Amino acid sequence: MIESTTQTNQQSPRSIALKKAILDAEYSICAERAVIWTDYFKNKANQQKPVDIQIAEALARVLREKSITIYPDELIVGNFSSKRIGGSIYPELHGFPVLLDLFKFTTRKVNPLKVTKQERKQLLKTMPFWTFRFLGMKAFKGIGNKIRFLLSQLKSTEYVINETGGIAHFAPDYEKLVNYGIKGILAEAKELQTKHEQGSEKWNFYESVKIINTAMIDFGARYSKEALQLAEKEQSTERKNELITIAEICKNVPLNPAKNLQEALQSIFFVQIAINLESLDNGISPGRLDQILFKFYEQGITSGELNREKAKDLLSAFSVKFAELIPILSKQITEYHSGLMSGQVICVGGKNADGTDSTNELSYILLEIMQELGLRQPNFHARIHNNAPAEYLDKIFSVLSSGYGSPALYNDEIIPEALQLNGYSPDDAGNYTPVGCVEPTVPGKSFASTDAALFNVISVLEKAIYSKSNFDSFESLLSTFENQLKLKFNSFISDMHAIEKANHKFHPTPLSSSFIEGCISSGTCSTGGGAIYNLSGVQCVGAADAGDSLYAIKKAVFDDKTISYSELISELKSNFKNDQIRKQLVKIPKFGNDNQGVDEMTMYVAGTFSKILNEYTNYRGGKYVTGLYSMTTHAYFGKITGALPSGRKKGVSFASGISPTNGADKSGPTAMFNSLNRIDYTKFPNGVNLNVKFNKQTLTGEIGKNATKALVKTFFKRKGMQVQINVLDPDVLIKAQKDPDSYPNILVRVSGYSAYFNDLTVEVQNELITRRKH
Amino acid sequence: MDRPTPYIFDIQRFSIHDGPGIRTVLFTKSCPLKCKWCQNPESQKSKPEVGFYFENCQDCNKCVEICPTNAIDPITKISNYAACIACGACVDICENDARRMIGQKMSEQEIITELLKDIDFYSDSEGGITFSGGEPFIYPEFLGGILKELKKQKIHINIETCGQFDFEKVANILPFIDLIYFDIKHLDSQIHKEYTVIANETILSNFGKLITVFENIQVRIPLIPNVNDDKEHIKAVCDFLLKKGHKLVHLLPYHSMGNSKAIRIDYKAEIFKVKPHTKEELNKIKSQFSEFGINPITYD
Numbered sequence A: 001m002i003e004s005t006t007q008t009n010q011q012s013p014r015s016i017a018l019k020k021a022i023l024d025a026e027y028s029i030c031a032e033r034a035v036i037w038t039d040y041f042k043n044k045a046n047q048q049k050p051v052d053i054q055i056a057e058a059l060a061r062v063l064r065e066k067s068i069t070i071y072p073d074e075l076i077v078g079n080f081s082s083k084r085i086g087g088s089i090y091p092e093l094h095g096f097p098v099l100l101d102l103f104k105f106t107t108r109k110v111n112p113l114k115v116t117k118q119e120r121k122q123l124l125k126t127m128p129f130w131t132f133r134f135l136g137m138k139a140f141k142g143i144g145n146k147i148r149f150l151l152s153q154l155k156s157t158e159y160v161i162n163e164t165g166g167i168a169h170f171a172p173d174y175e176k177l178v179n180y181g182i183k184g185i186l187a188e189a190k191e192l193q194t195k196h197e198q199g200s201e202k203w204n205f206y207e208s209v210k211i212i213n214t215a216m217i218d219f220g221a222r223y224s225k226e227a228l229q230l231a232e233k234e235q236s237t238e239r240k241n242e243l244i245t246i247a248e249i250c251k252n253v254p255l256n257p258a259k260n261l262q263e264a265l266q267s268i269f270f271v272q273i274a275i276n277l278e279s280l281d282n283g284i285s286p287g288r289l290d291q292i293l294f295k296f297y298e299q300g301i302t303s304g305e306l307n308r309e310k311a312k313d314l315l316s317a318f319s320v321k322f323a324e325l326i327p328i329l330s331k332q333i334t335e336y337h338s339g340l341m342s343g344q345v346i347c348v349g350g351k352n353a354d355g356t357d358s359t360n361e362l363s364y365i366l367l368e369i370m371q372e373l374g375l376r377q378p379n380f381h382a383r384i385h386n387n388a389p390a391e392y393l394d395k396i397f398s399v400l401s402s403g404y405g406s407p408a409l410y411n412d413e414i415i416p417e418a419l420q421l422n423g424y425s426p427d428d429a430g431n432y433t434p435v436g437c438v439e440p441t442v443p444g445k446s447f448a449s450t451d452a453a454l455f456n457v458i459s460v461l462e463k464a465i466y467s468k469s470n471f472d473s474f475e476s477l478l479s480t481f482e483n484q485l486k487l488k489f490n491s492f493i494s495d496m497h498a499i500e501k502a503n504h505k506f507h508p509t510p511l512s513s514s515f516i517e518g519c520i521s522s523g524t525c526s527t528g529g530g531a532i533y534n535l536s537g538v539q540c541v542g543a544a545d546a547g548d549s550l551y552a553i554k555k556a557v558f559d560d561k562t563i564s565y566s567e568l569i570s571e572l573k574s575n576f577k578n579d580q581i582r583k584q585l586v587k588i589p590k591f592g593n594d595n596q597g598v599d600e601m602t603m604y605v606a607g608t609f610s611k612i613l614n615e616y617t618n619y620r621g622g623k624y625v626t627g628l629y630s631m632t633t634h635a636y637f638g639k640i641t642g643a644l645p646s647g648r649k650k651g652v653s654f655a656s657g658i659s660p661t662n663g664a665d666k667s668g669p670t671a672m673f674n675s676l677n678r679i680d681y682t683k684f685p686n687g688v689n690l691n692v693k694f695n696k697q698t699l700t701g702e703i704g705k706n707a708t709k710a711l712v713k714t715f716f717k718r719k720g721m722q723v724q725i726n727v728l729d730p731d732v733l734i735k736a737q738k739d740p741d742s743y744p745n746i747l748v749r750v751s752g753y754s755a756y757f758n759d760l761t762v763e764v765q766n767e768l769i770t771r772r773k774h
Numbered sequence B: 001m002d003r004p005t006p007y008i009f010d011i012q013r014f015s016i017h018d019g020p021g022i023r024t025v026l027f028t029k030s031c032p033l034k035c036k037w038c039q040n041p042e043s044q045k046s047k048p049e050v051g052f053y054f055e056n057c058q059d060c061n062k063c064v065e066i067c068p069t070n071a072i073d074p075i076t077k078i079s080n081y082a083a084c085i086a087c088g089a090c091v092d093i094c095e096n097d098a099r100r101m102i103g104q105k106m107s108e109q110e111i112i113t114e115l116l117k118d119i120d121f122y123s124d125s126e127g128g129i130t131f132s133g134g135e136p137f138i139y140p141e142f143l144g145g146i147l148k149e150l151k152k153q154k155i156h157i158n159i160e161t162c163g164q165f166d167f168e169k170v171a172n173i174l175p176f177i178d179l180i181y182f183d184i185k186h187l188d189s190q191i192h193k194e195y196t197v198i199a200n201e202t203i204l205s206n207f208g209k210l211i212t213v214f215e216n217i218q219v220r221i222p223l224i225p226n227v228n229d230d231k232e233h234i235k236a237v238c239d240f241l242l243k244k245g246h247k248l249v250h251l252l253p254y255h256s257m258g259n260s261k262a263i264r265i266d267y268k269a270e271i272f273k274v275k276p277h278t279k280e281e282l283n284k285i286k287s288q289f290s291e292f293g294i295n296p297i298t299y300d
C-alpha cells in the first residue's frame, strides 16, 4: 500500500546537513576539465582523429582523471567539479572571452567566483592554444567576419547567441537509462556500427558513442572504489553500511538497468554530470522524475525495501546535488544571464496521454523537498491541468507561500497544443517537460536548442522609428517595422546557421546523442539533426515595451495628434528634454492593465516576431520557434537602449519575459491576468515567463492562498501558459518605500481590508514594516 | 433615469478581504455617519473633492493660481471643500501627481462594465462584488438598477453598511443581495452621537428588522480603544445580539490609517489618535465576547 499524501514528514537530519553544506560552500571555478581538455587537444596524434572521436576521448579522459569526492552524509554521489559548488571552463566553447576574465572573477560585483592562484595559472597556460581555436572563431570564415561576430557578441545590441557555448537544453532519455542501462546503449551502437564501413562518418559516430559510454561505466566504478575505501576507514557502522551500499550501487550503475530507487537516482546523476561536462550550454534536465521513478518507488514499497521516509531522504539527497553546479560566465555574459542559473529542471504532475491525471506519491514528496531545500537548483516546476487534484494544488500553493518562488507553474491545457502546432505528435507533446528556464520540450526526443538566442526586438523597432522623418499612417510605420524585422532576421539567421554548423563540425556531442531518440538509430549526432525534434528557440525580448511604444505613437501622434512625429523623434533623441511630453506619453495605457488596445499591440509585436521567425529552418532541419522569456537580457538590452515612445527613459530595464514593464501594471493582478490572456500562447511554443510578485502576507494566510490559487486557475483555464509566483519579503517593503514606482502593486492587509502599500502614508507604511518583521 | 446616483470614490479590483473570494469593491461617496476613526474619510462627503498628496508636491503654486474659486490654501495647498467646485483644473495642471480628484460620476453602464471585468475570477474563487462606501444603502434605486444587471450573471453580492438607511427602500433590493456586512459601533446612543455625529436608534432598529428578513448578515464591530472596548459595552453588545438571535461577531481592530488619509483632504482634520490594542488586549476582549455568549472572529 502506498501511504497517504497528506502525511508531511519532517525534513530529515541528512537533508538538513546536506543543505547546510551547500549553503556554506563558496562558489568556485574548477580548472580540471579545461586542463585535461587542452592537454588532449594539444596532442598532435589526437589532432588527426575524427572530431566525434576527439570529443568522446577528451570527455572520457575528463571522466577518468578528474578528481572524485564523496561528501559526508551523501547517498547519491558524484561531483560535477573539484569544488563543492563549482563550474568548469570549456575553453573550446566560450574559450577566449571567459579566460580573459580570469583576473576579474573574484572581485566582480555580480556573481563573484573564487579561483585559486594555482588554478588561475593552469588556466592561463591553456589560453594561447585556444585563442584562434574556440568555436566562435571557427564558425566564421575570414578574419573580418570572425572579428565582426566576436565584437557583436561581446557588446551585443541586437541579439545574443548562446549556441556559441554549445547546444544543449534538453531532457535526456533517463527513462531509457534506468530501464536498460549504458549496456543497452552500447549494444545498440555496436550492432548498428557493423552496418557501416570503418572510418565512415556514421561508423565514427558509433565509435564515439561506444568510447564515451564505456568511460561512463568506468566513471561509476571509480566511485565504487572510493566508497569502499571510505567505508574501511569509517567509524560509524551506520555510515559504513551506507558507503558499502553506495559501492555496490556504483558497480551496478550506470552500466546496468537500475534495480531500485537509489540505483535509478545514482545512474541518472552520473549521466547528469557527464553531459554537463560535454558541453557548456547547460539546461540539462531530468524532467518528469515523478513519472520516471514511480515504478521503483512502488516496487520498493511493495517489497518492504523502502518506505516513504527513506524514499524522500534519497530524493532529497539527490536534489541537493544539483545545486553543486554553476555555469562560469564572463562578466559580459553574466549581464545576459546573471544569477548563476544552470537550468536543471525537475518537473512534477501533469496529464497522462489519455487525459487522466498523472500525479503520484513522488510528486508530493518532490513538492515537500522543494519547500525544505529552497535552493537555487534544481529548477523545480509543476504541471497543472483543469482536473488536477485539489490536494495537489493545495500542496503547491503551500510550498509557494514559503517564499522561494518554487515551483513555477505550467499549463497542460495549452502547452501540448502549442507543441503540436509545431510538429510534435500528440503523445509526445503530452509528455512535455520544461527545461532550462521555462522551455517545454519532449524528454529523450527533443534536441530543441531552446535557449539558442535572445533577440532584442526593440533594436528593430528603433530602426523602424528612426528610418523616416515622418510616416503618413500608423500602418505604414508597422509595415516598416515588419520589413526591418525580416531584414534583421536574414543576417541573424545566417549567424545562427554558422554557429549551429560549427557545433556539428567542431563540437559534436556523442554522449548527449546517446540519450536522444533518433540519434543512435540514424547514426547522426544531435548537433547534426539526429534527434526526432530539432527546433531552435529564439526569445523575443522587449515585446511589452515595443507594444507600449507603438500604442503610444498610435495614440499621441496618429489618433489624438497631440504630438507631432518629428517632435516625438527629437524628444526621444534628447531623452525627453521636455518632461511634459514624457508625462503625456506615460499616461497612455500600458500593457498589463486590461486595456484591449495596448494589450493587442504587445501581441502584435510578439506575434509578428513569431510568424516571421517560424518561416526559417535551422541547420538541423527543424523550425525556429519563439519564446517570451528574457533571462536578464531585458535589463542588459534596456541599459544600452535610448528613450522609447512609451515614455521609458534611456537606460531603463525592459519588461522581463511576458510580464508588463516594471511598475506599469497599476490595476492589480486580475487586470494583469486579463491582459495576459490576450496573448495567444500557441504562438510561443518555446516557452514564456510570467513573473508575478506577491506580498508575502497576501500569500501566507488561507484567504490569500486561495485567492492566488484562483488567479492561476482562471489564468490557466483561459489558456495562459506559465506563471511564476514570487513572494516578497518584508525587506522589499522597505525598498518599496524608497522606490515606490518600482513596486506599485504590493497589497497589504491593514485591518479587515486591503490597501496598496503606496497609497499609505509613511507613518502607516512604517507601522506595516515593523509589524511584518515580527 | 433620474434616480439619485452617487459619485464613485474608487473601484478596487482583486480585493480579498471584503467578502469571500476575489472581489471587486465599488466605493460610493457620501456617508451619514462621520466616525472619528473613519478608515475612508475621503468617502464621507457627497461631492467630489481634491485629495492632496503632499509628498509629491513641488510647491510650484500652479494649482493655487488656476483655481477659479480660490479654494486652495497657498501655504498648505489643501482645497477648501466648501469653496471647491470640483472643476478638476488643479488636478490637471499639477505636474507632480500631487492632486487627485476623489469621486467621479460614472454611468450605470460604465460601472457595470468595470465591475464585470473580473467575472472569470469571481467564479473561480467563489468571489463576487462588494459595495462599500461611504454608505451604499443611501442609494437604493441606483443599487437596485445595477444589482439587477449583475444578478443576471449570478454574481455574489455583498454590501457593507453602517446601518443608517431607509429600511423600506432597501427591503426592495434585498433579493439581489447575498451577504450584508452590518457595522455596529456603540449601543449607547449618546456616545454613538458623540463619535459618529448621529444617534444609533435607526441603526439598531434597522438591524432588528433586517435580521428577520435577511439571513446572511455579518456583524462587524470596529474596536476602538477607550470608546467601545470596555467590558460593560461588550456585554451590552452581546446581549443585544443574542436577543436578536445572532451569535457571531467580526471584530475589526483599530488602526490609525484613517487619520493619515484625513490630512490629504483637510489638514485641519481633527486628529483622532488612540493607541491600537496589543495582542494581549485583543485576546482579552475576545475572551470577554466568548464569556457573554458571542463567538468573536478577528483577522490577522
Ligand code: SF4
Binding pocket: B056, B057, B058, B059, B060, B061, B062, B063, B064, B077, B093, B094, B095, B096, B097, B098, B099
Ligand atoms: S500644482 Fe502640484 S506641485 Fe504645484 S503646488 Fe500645486 S500640488 Fe504642489
Ligand code: SF4
Binding pocket: B050, B066, B067, B068, B069, B070, B071, B072, B079, B080, B083, B084, B085, B086, B087, B088, B089, B090, B091
Ligand atoms: S478642483 Fe477646481 S475648484 Fe476645486 S480646488 Fe481644484 S481648481 Fe479649485
